[in-house]
Amino acid sequence: xxxxxxxxxxxxxxxxxxxxxxxxxxxxxxxxxxxxxxxxxxxxxxxxxxxxxxxxxxxxxxxxxxxxxxxxxxxxxxxxxxxxxxxxxxxxxxxxxxxxxxxxxxxxxxxxxxxxxxxxxxxxxxxxxxxxxxxxxxxxxxxxxxx
Numbered sequence: 001x002x003x004x005x006x007x008x009x010x011x012x013x014x015x016x017x018x019x020x021x022x023x024x025x026x027x028x029x030x031x032x033x034x035x036x037x038x039x040x041x042x043x044x045x046x047x048x049x050x051x052x053x054x055x056x057x058x059x060x061x062x063x064x065x066x067x068x069x070x071x072x073x074x075x076x077x078x079x080x081x082x083x084x085x086x087x088x089x090x091x092x093x094x095x096x097x098x099x100x101x102x103x104x105x106x107x108x109x110x111x112x113x114x115x116x117x118x119x120x121x122x123x124x125x126x127x128x129x130x131x132x133x134x135x136x137x138x139x140x141x142x143x144x145x146x147x
Contacts, residue, residue: 010024010040010041011041012024012043013043013055013057015043015045015047015050015052015055016052016055016058016060017045017050017051017052017055017060018045018047018049018050018052020045020046020047020050021043022043022044022045022046022055023043023044023046023119023122024041024042024043025042025043025044025054025119025122025123026040026041026042026117026119027039027040027042028084028085028112028117028118028119029042029044029054029084029085029118029119029123030042030054030056030061032067032068032085032086032087033053033054033061033065033066033067033068033070033086034054034061034065037054037056037059037061038056038059040056040057041056042054042055042056043055043056044070044071044119044122044123046071046122048072048073051063051064051073053066053070053071053073053074054070063077066086067086068080068083068086068088069083070083070086070123071083071122071123071124071125072125078090080130081130081133081134081136081137082105082109082130082133082134083119083120083123083124083125083130084109084112084117084118084119084120084123084124084130085108085109085112085118085130087105087109087134089137089141091105092105092106092134092137092138092141093137093141096138096141096142096145097145101142101145103134103138105134106131106134106135106138109130109131109134110131113129113131118130
């Protein structure tokens, strides 16, 4: 696990619903889905048979409570361009248009990644940083806007 996803002193616990020991992703991954989530060593339950996506002690965020798809769960939700912070292509497009061809979302995600607040290797289906996906989305939006 990279240092961007570590929570000092955190010990992985098991999911209260399925018993799977999940990867620690921290609160930044959970906040887009639950703005009231407490800070802490939130974990991602990768068990595809379990409806829990994130958990911290007895607190959970399940497939019914997320706003976008997370990794390979909640596939009935929109697929984000950024899995860590749940930014969809539609949201990026609206941001791009609102700010006259400049994406504040890309700048915010870039700053969050620099601060070690991402969990791309766990949450992005590709296992890679979402910034490239955001860049491709913006490039596509810009090309469509100029056509």
